[in-house]
Amino acid sequence: MTLKVGAAKLDVTPPIGVMMAGYGARLTPCEGIHDPLYARALALVSGQRAAVMLSLDLAGLDISLCERIRRAVEGLTSVSRDCVVVAATHTHSGPQTGRYGADWADKGWVAQLVRKAASCAAEALRRARPTAVGYGEGDAGEVAENRREPGGPVDPRVRVLALDDLETGEPLATVVNFSMHPVVLRANNTLISADYPGYLCRFLEEWGAGVAVFLQGTCGDVRPRLRGTDDLEESFRRAERVGRIVAAEALKARDLAWDLRADVSVEARSAEYQLEVRPLPTLREVREALESVQPSLASAKGPEERAQLGVRLYALRRLRFLLESRVVSGRITTTSTYVSLGSVAHLLTIPGEPLTRFGLELREELGLEHLMLVGYANDYVGYVPSAEDLRRGGYEASTPWCVLTERSVGEMLSALRGLARGGP
Template sequence: MFNAAAVEVDITPPVGVKMAGYGARLKASQGIHDPLKAQILFLELNDSRAVLISMDLLAVQAQFSKNMRAAITEKTGVAEDHVLIACSHTHSGPQGFNLDDLILQETQYETLQEITCQKIAGACAWAKGLLQPAVISLGHSTIDGLGLNRNDPQKGAADHQVSVLRIDEASGKPLAVLFNYGCHPTVMGADNLQISADYPGAARSMLKELYPQVVFMFTNSAAGDVSTRFTRRSATFSEVTRLGQIMGAAVLQAMNVAESFDPQTLKARVEPIDLPLKEFPTEAETQELLAEAKDTLSRMQAEHASAGELRKIITKIEGIEVFLLQIKYYKGKEKLQSELQSIQIGPLHIVAVPGEPFSKTFLDIKQRIQPDQAILVGYANDYKGYFPESVPGLPGTYEDFVSPFSSQAALIIKELAIKLIKEK
């Protein structure tokens, strides 16, 4: 017997906390445009249980996930490795959950962490009490006008597929919908001081108007090099709404073509992973790169380059400045450790990655398996940053500089993900 339940809780922080996502944002939050939410999808098949959690946060570190998993296990009995914790990656949420981030150096809010942990653990116990017979379906659609490769919008890789996991009551009434798509929720920029879930929250709001009783949850996918940089018309909340509606329309389409499948198995697996660091140049060489990039910016400004092109060189400068910090911080280190997680529901594998995979990574995975077999979830369980793959003709991007990893890290993630998907 396959059972499911879903609940949603508010995790909006107090006004006045510092906001995550932009090093250039110096002021704390000054208001709430729309609330931040967390959704819990509780699945049960015979004696096996799994919990999928999505939160409107930038990212969480491994220690927070460890604490939350322990709290959920205590309240529900679900094994810790059967709990997946994903973040939407909104850049208009609170700091305090990703304290290991060398780039952003977040302020610690222990009370906020504890309250959020207890809210979600309690919601998991709530969902356990709501379990009911259910039917599971998987659907896909293609989205246009939302995410593009933010370094090369014409030729750069971007996965335009939206994947939807639909859970219905036995009667056929929708109960929960998980939608997965890879794109940075960065419509609102560093000057925004209003807390917001960005376009995924706007998509959920649109969908809730049509299905008020359904829990809609967003998980980000291979978004490392994909954003709204070249599709957004402005950095305004009206634009958040417009792009959210584009997202919502694609979800509706996928919901309506979703096909049910037999969840004959429900199991999970967590695999440790070693992520090799890059070979860093000298500080002098990096300072020279920084000077060249600043000269390029000055020339482009004088030539009145477009906002999108200016943003590319500005983020490159920001990346080189972070690179200088990394040269010192990672001196003597060769690798960082984290984990990959797979939750298998019948033929479907949901693979959780601890950071920001690039589009090429997931597109390559889908070429080597049956595409309907996998949903790739980024920003999950831990956050180690960008996992760039070397792309000919695109050296020296912001992501290349900011990531401490060699391109080998992405290849290791790719091969382990494929192994987890293919293993029965």
């Protein structure tokens, strides 16, 4: 059975003035657009089976918004929502999408995002044509570091899917899976930007690699070694530099993927599962705390105090959102998706910010070659640490940024293992 693939991208840049996501220390609306944000879609078809992968230049999306997009894709294309992946690149210079309360998100833009993402997927499917696919790997570990532990683990691999037109041999698309926070740009940036993944995709496309689709990996505790400065122009130069380094490694991996095949079957499925949530404050307690933070912000003395209060506001708004919209009887319901291209490659989504050790443990358990773990996909439950990371504590293991327990980390591993293996 011959694989067919189509790829497309569509501008989803929000208007000036939207609230930005990514930093509690930055509460001002965006003041301009530095570079556009895109929806990038890849449609995979074999016979009657099809799957769609959407990558959005956003910080993250809650399951409610992901479901709106997945159902919109299903409505436009007839591809089952269970075979649709909606992933965020996790740029910290994009707009709010509702994870901290719907009132911080621009509802008109969000509605446009849903329509544009679905349209992008439909266009990718319309363009589907016979394709050869291959897998390659590179190493860009020099640009990344573990922010929790000096010398701690990172996943240095740049995992690449090369997709070429079967008739002409020309590149149709390149999928890049790499694990590193898009935080070259710091909280002092008030311009919309895709950060280094945007530059990475731009370079690959300029270099003739087809439509570039970036899928963020297990980067919850990983940041760039090269960070921004107080000089915004220099910060953007650094983001471009990091993007170029990873893009070059991805292009090398693509060119070294010799054995491209077209006789590949597409398989895709999703599974819902529940996770135990640690004890949280009551909704009443959170609302009362929020009422006291707002006046404090207004009277904050200096940028440092305002930044601290901003982080506090972020935390309380996240708690309120979880308690109002997600947590039921001490549990949270989420979802993951598995996509395979025969023996060429496997893709498995994680609904949050997986830390490096969690990803390494999952890889070891599954034992799958050519496995792309995609974080920030189809939902966002917060940080997803390993049991060891939970015991170590720290920011990524603290409430409300992480609401999981050792038991629920095990529940997620079990659910992902079952999904990838095709059983319970």
